[in-house]
Amino acid sequence: MDQAIGSTKPDSPDMAAAPAVERGRFIKNAWYVGLWASELPAGTLVPQTILSEPVVFFRKQDGTPAAILDRCAHRFVPLSMGTLVPGDRVQCPYHGLEFGADGRCMNNPHPPGTIPTAAHLPSFHVVEKYSMIWIWMGDKPADPSLIPDYSCLETSPAIHITDPGYLSIKANYELIANNLLDLSHVVYVHGGILGSPGLEQSDIKLETHGDVVTVSRFVKDVETPGMFQMMAPEGYERGDSFTSISWYAPSNLLLKTGSCKTGQPQESGTGYWGIHLLTPETERTTHYRYSAVRWNVMTQGDEKNEQIRQKIGELRTFAFADQDAPIIEAQQRRIVASTTKLEPALLAIDAGPVRCRRILDRLLLEDR
Numbered sequence: 001m002d003q004a005i006g007s008t009k010p011d012s013p014d015m016a017a018a019p020a021v022e023r024g025r026f027i028k029n030a031w032y033v034g035l036w037a038s039e040l041p042a043g044t045l046v047p048q049t050i051l052s053e054p055v056v057f058f059r060k061q062d063g064t065p066a067a068i069l070d071r072c073a074h075r076f077v078p079l080s081m082g083t084l085v086p087g088d089r090v091q092c093p094y095h096g097l098e099f100g101a102d103g104r105c106m107n108n109p110h111p112p113g114t115i116p117t118a119a120h121l122p123s124f125h126v127v128e129k130y131s132m133i134w135i136w137m138g139d140k141p142a143d144p145s146l147i148p149d150y151s152c153l154e155t156s157p158a159i160h161i162t163d164p165g166y167l168s169i170k171a172n173y174e175l176i177a178n179n180l181l182d183l184s185h186v187v188y189v190h191g192g193i194l195g196s197p198g199l200e201q202s203d204i205k206l207e208t209h210g211d212v213v214t215v216s217r218f219v220k221d222v223e224t225p226g227m228f229q230m231m232a233p234e235g236y237e238r239g240d241s242f243t244s245i246s247w248y249a250p251s252n253l254l255l256k257t258g259s260c261k262t263g264q265p266q267e268s269g270t271g272y273w274g275i276h277l278l279t280p281e282t283e284r285t286t287h288y289r290y291s292a293v294r295w296n297v298m299t300q301g302d303e304k305n306e307q308i309r310q311k312i313g314e315l316r317t318f319a320f321a322d323q324d325a326p327i328i329e330a331q332q333r334r335i336v337a338s339t340t341k342l343e344p345a346l347l348a349i350d351a352g353p354v355r356c357r358r359i360l361d362r363l364l365l366e367d368r
Contacts (some may be wrong), residue, residue, distance in 0.1 A: 005096065017186055018343060025174065025281055025360065026051045027250045027367045029138030031147050033277040033289055036164040037131050040065060046092065047080035051137050055124060056080040058101075060088040065102035065133050067124040073097075073105065074119065078286045088125045130154060130278070131164070132289075138367065148248040151271050152293040158350070159305050160294040162313035166287070167326055171332035173251050173278045173286040174360070178353040179328055180253050180276055183217045206351050211359050216244035216350035228259040231308060232270050233298050235261070242266050247356050249363055251278035270296045284332060290314055 024364055033049060046057045047070050054070035056079050070080050072092045082093040089098040091104055098107035103123035105115050125142035127134045130150040130230035153161060169176055183204055209216045220240050229237060236259060243257040256269015263296040272292045292312050299305055325363055335342060348352065 002065065011343065014280055025172075026363060027360070027363050028141040029136070029367050030044065030250050030253070030363075031127075031134045031142075033132045033287075034067065034126065034135040036166070037128055038164060039166075040133055040174045042085060043313060045082065045084060046289070048080060048285075049285040050135065051280055052282050054078065056090065056131060058084055058090065058272075060101055060234055061086075061123075065126045065128050067126045067133075067135055068099060068101065068103045069121045069123075070139065071121070071191055072099075087230060122270070127314070135273075148252050149256060150254065152273055152295075156200070156293045159302060160297055160307055162292045162309055162316065163221055165290045165313065165317055165320075166326065167290075167317075167321055168281070168290060169286045169288050171328045172284055172324075174357070175281040175328050175331055175354065176252065176278050176288060176324075177247060177251055180255070180325055181213070181215050181245060181247060181352040181356065182349060183215055183245070184349045191206070199356065202278065203357040204349060204352075206355060208355060211249045211363070212246055212247040213352060213356050213359065214244055216241045216242070217266055224259045227312065228257075228269075228271060230311060231272070231297075232259065236269070238262070239269070241264070245274075245276075249356070251280065252276070253278070256295075267296065270294070285337070288320070290316065290320065337359050 016327060028051060034050060034055065035156045036047060039151050040057055040059060042063065043158055044058065044060045048055050048057065055067050056068045056070035060066055066088070068079070068090065070078050072094065074092065074097055075094055077092060077094040079090045079092055079099065082091045084093045085098060087106070087324055088101045091098050096109045097119065098103055099121055101123065103121035105119035105121070107113075108119070125136040127142075127144050127147065127225065129144065129147055130153050132148055134144075134208055162198045203217070206344070207216070218240065219242075221238065222241055223234070224236055225241065228241075239259050239261045240263070241259050245255040246254055247253050253276040255274035255276065257274065258266065258269050260266050260269025272294045275291045276294070277289040279289070281287050294309075294312070297305065301309060311346065
């Protein structure tokens with residue numbers, strides 16, 4: 001299904017009024033990024049709150065990741081404060097109960113050593129893929145083939161991949177996804193870095209394939225945004241600019257963006273893949289992990305490419321942390337403070353976020 005957003009009428013079915021984000025819109029039977037793989041060294045216990053549930057991650061002796069509820073069934077102490085002991089067990093720091101990677105209590109050190117049924121804990125299905133630790137919080141079968149394709153993180157030279165980034169955003173994950181799907185805001189929020197004059201005049205296209213929503217934009221013969229001038233050789237100061245971002249329900253996104261000479265095929269230009277991984281922490285906070293991978297690299301020399309790699313990481317972190325986050329967090333505060341139900345005024349540029357919300361509504365019903 002394709003749709004030019006510029007032609008969407010405010011009263012079309014896809015643009016029906018969508019209320020502001022409300023409480024409890026978590027899909028449990030879905031893949032979320034729990035950690036970057038590098039955030040989970042062997043021998044450590046790493047706590048994370050995901051979908052308002054405390055989780056502790058660790059690696060088993062064979063190196064594979066595991067995750068169980070981070071709350072001892074006895075006195076509710078965080079197991080992440082404890083230690084890993086032989087046998088792939090987590091020992092509670094309070095009374096020494098030991099829990100296996102499947103969440104079962106394996107040892108009660110106190111005579112007579114009886115283990116009550118209530119002592120067992122939930123465990124979560126986890127997979128290490130694309131340099132990430134993925135977690136499935138629900139009780140339906142977890143299918144790793146449903147994990148979005150971020151293989152560019154594994155197939156590209158390390159010198160063209162930015163360091164894994166992390167931000168804690170004090171806002172609901174849907175607000176952040178809406179921001180990422182809104183290609184029009186870069187002119188106003190990220191001018192000089194990702195945006196340049198003329199981009200706001202471009203048509204925006206909406207496509208849906210199953211539960212994947214893609215928003216794209218193409219604009220001809222404009223000043224090349226600063227990020228891409230840095231990545232290209234001389235002669236690319238002006239040209240065609242293009243961006244597409246795909247949303248994979250419920251909260252992972254992949255962006256492809258770049259510039260090329262006016263009238264030339266997009267693949268003749270250069271740009272990067274943007275990895276955006278949103279994991280709901282609570283109803284009002286989100287774990288935001290991100291990285292970028294360059295494609296069709298034109299610049300020569302390891303020293304120069306390393307400088308560009310670091311600069312891309314710095315600029316993207318600045319764009320997210322210093323430009324996007326303050327606006328989104330202020331938006332969240334205004335929503336929370338409202339004493340009346342909020343119904344946003346919708347523009348044609350909102351068709352992407354509205355389409356995603358309709359899919360989320362359906363998936364929430366199926367999840368429950």
